[in-house]
Amino acid sequence: xxxxxxxxxxxxxxxxxxxxxxxxxxxxxxxxxxxxxxxxxxxxxxxxxxxxxxxxxxxxxxxxxxxxxxxxxxxxxxxxxxxxxxxxxxxxxxxxxxxxxxxxxxxxxxxxxxxxxxxxxxxxxxxxxxxxxxxxxxxxxxxxxxxxxxxxxxxxxxxxxxxxxxxxxxxxxxxxxxxxxxxxxxxxxxxxxxxxxxxxxxxxxxxxxxxxxxxxxxxxxxxxxxxxxxxxxxxxxxxxxxxxxxxxxxxxxxxxxxxxxxxxxxxxxxxxxxxxxxxxxxxxxxxxxxxxxxxxxxxxxxxxxxxxxxxxxxxxxxxxxxxxxxxxxxxxxxxxxxxxxxxxxxxxxxxxxxxxxxxxxxxxxxxxxxxxxxxxxxxxxxxxxxxxxxxxxxxxxxxxxxxxxxxxxxxxxxxxxxxxxxxxxxxxxxxxxxxxxxxxxxxxxxxxxxxxxxxxxxxxxxxxxxxxxxxxxxxxxxxxxxxxxxxxxxxxxxxxxxxxxxxxxxxxxxxxxxxxxxxxxxxxxxxxxxxxxxxxxxxxxxxxxxxxxxxxxxxxxxxxxxxxxxxxxxxxx
Numbered sequence: 051x052x053x054x055x056x057x058x059x060x061x062x063x064x065x066x067x068x069x070x071x072x073x074x075x076x077x078x079x080x081x082x083x084x085x086x087x088x089x090x091x092x093x094x095x096x097x098x099x100x101x102x103x104x105x106x107x108x109x110x111x112x113x114x115x116x117x118x119x120x121x122x123x124x125x126x127x128x129x130x131x132x133x134x135x136x137x138x139x140x141x142x143x144x145x146x147x148x149x150x151x152x153x154x155x156x157x158x159x160x161x162x163x164x165x166x167x168x169x170x171x172x173x174x175x176x177x178x179x180x181x182x183x184x185x186x187x188x189x190x191x192x193x194x195x196x197x198x199x200x201x202x203x204x205x206x207x208x209x210x211x212x213x214x215x216x217x218x219x220x221x222x223x224x225x226x227x228x229x230x231x232x233x234x235x236x237x238x239x240x241x242x243x244x245x246x247x248x249x250x251x252x253x254x255x256x257x258x259x260x261x262x263x264x265x266x267x268x269x270x271x272x273x274x275x276x277x278x279x280x281x282x283x284x285x286x287x288x289x290x291x292x293x294x295x296x297x298x299x300x301x302x303x304x305x306x307x308x309x310x311x312x313x314x315x316x317x318x319x320x321x322x323x324x325x326x327x328x329x330x331x332x333x334x335x336x337x338x339x340x341x342x343x344x345x346x347x348x349x350x351x352x353x354x355x356x357x358x359x360x361x362x363x364x365x366x367x368x369x370x371x372x373x374x375x376x377x378x379x380x381x382x383x384x385x386x387x388x389x390x391x392x393x394x395x396x397x398x399x400x401x402x403x404x405x406x407x408x409x410x411x412x413x414x415x416x417x418x419x420x421x422x423x424x425x426x427x428x429x430x431x432x433x434x435x436x437x438x439x440x441x442x443x444x445x446x447x448x449x450x451x452x453x454x455x456x457x458x459x460x461x462x463x464x465x466x467x468x469x470x471x472x473x474x475x476x477x478x479x480x481x482x483x484x485x486x487x488x489x490x491x492x493x494x495x496x497x498x499x500x501x502x503x504x505x506x507x508x509x510x511x512x513x514x515x516x517x518x519x520x521x522x523x524x525x526x527x528x529x530x531x532x533x534x535x536x537x538x539x540x541x542x543x544x545x546x547x548x549x550x551x552x553x554x555x556x557x558x559x560x561x562x563x564x565x566x567x568x569x570x571x572x573x574x575x576x577x578x579x580x581x582x583x584x585x586x587x588x589x590x591x592x593x594x595x596x597x598x599x600x601x602x603x604x605x606x607x608x609x610x611x612x613x614x615x616x617x618x619x620x621x622x623x
Contacts, residue, residue: 166274315343466498501619524553
């Protein structure tokens, strides 16, 4: 018992360590999988942000280029070509606004803008234009397209780092692309005078035509909560600030509609200060920052490869632990049964051997002289010898059945002839305890003439074990009869032989252990009914080897009934 307790304690400790280790590994893997999934989702979001920024800058570049390409002389005389522009205006040195073509129609808006603009703030935000230096044109290159990166298996941090580098490069590419669109518009706009040929020669001397007009680069900025496109200009040598007032609410709505399929929850907010490419969500054409929001939730499957792998691993580990527990239980149970069997067999052998030794010494020394006493001693020695022979035959027979070495030797039989052949041995065993054997119906009945094809030695061993059990347990009953009843099943396919006694019955004996071998302890073997608990187990295995079965038949208040079922002669081959 101590060894079994120690074995189960060791198994439990090992199981806890194993399950704890696997639980820790599973938790780490699930966290890593969640982090990777989150990084991939973030990378997908950044990819959509990247494409959305390209779309927005591509849509804004023509507007900025068109306004930058306007000639400083006709800036206020040209019509507003875009619904995104409220009006064009000029700011003089004192901060006053003028818009001759639109002043009559939008005088109130001009006064509203006048109240919001601060010339000092505007002067600080616009880049100064060097005196007398025209704006140099950069060489024109085709705009670069978004760079595609091959999908590879990377860690979450590597994916984010790669996305940051990619977006920084694309910000620079979008900046170059927007500048090139503006430069192309300036180059091919015939209404804008060239800034590289100097003053034009005309017939009449006009001082205002001797000084070339100059403009700086158009820049978008926020002032007073309004979005403006402004640039420095020099007309007839006088500095001015020219610009247009953009319809921010409509511009915001149109830009968000452009990227609604990519970022349905996106938002545009004014950018304060200089652009920071590291933020990765900054527009080039206008001072705006893109807030992408969250992507629409997708129906992600919970059966990810990592989850399936962990599930299979857990099932395997739990299955292995259950199998190990069952195996350990079987080993410990077998060990206990083996120890009980050894104890029972030892005690079962000690009693007849002691009797043999004692009686043999008395006979050898001539202590017994009377003939009747000699016959008693001889009968006692014979009974103990039969007891030992029965024990050895049962143990060896069960061992052969366990190793499948005891083959079935079938032959044609008649049930009554078989019973009559073994009847003397059965009656002799019952006579030893003062009991007798009865056949029901009478031995002359037709049922006893039933044909049978089976192994006579196996049937004899089964019937003897049943009668031996009746002699052990029912010898103290008032009814000393042991009945063998024979009959056929209703379909005539099965021949049934019942062994009935009037003993105390099974009582508290467990039906589960009734046909299990080696279940009797040494204390039980030393009781009133000696034995090692092997007879019923051996008999059932023999019956099933013959194609039948051995069962306990309940239904009586007292006594015990076992039924041996065998295929009838017409059903065997």
